[in-house]
Amino acid sequence: MESREKDMTLTAVEQFQALCDLRDLHGPEELEAMLATMQPMQAKEPVGDPQKSLDVTTMTQLAEKVPDVVVQGDPGAWVCIGKASSQSQGWMKSTKVLPINGLGCLVQVTTQQHGHVAEALAWVPGAILSTRMDGTYYLNALPHP
DSSP states (O other), rough: OHHHOOOOOOOOHHHHHHHHHHHHHOOHHHHHHHHHTOOOOBOOOOOTTTSSSOOOHHHHHHHHHOOOOOOOOOOOOSSEEEEEEETTTTTTEEEEEEEETEEEEEEEEEETTEEEEEEEEEEEEEEEEEEOOOSSSEEEEOOOO
């Protein structure tokens, strides 16, 4: 708990609740304006074991490959719409979406290279998370008036 308070990390559920609170307090237009002014996150220093599993895509795989994993909140709140990785080359790239009904989607892009992590978070107003016939997801960004 101490380290979480120090780095101000929020779970996906907490992020969603904060956005809903902001929307209720300020209205959807002002929330959209606030999100548009957010700065991208800075790259983080390398942490953890560089030999970590980069190819995990499901909770079942996570439990198999990381036996001491602890899950908090709703791990399915963010939907992975694309992921590529190479264990031998030590890199991973992923794109995740957090749909916010009636407003749009938050999109998070993560790149890891030999223990270095870079993340970006963007707000896409009016976008919806859609499913292809094969069951894969994609972001359907509707034209913004």
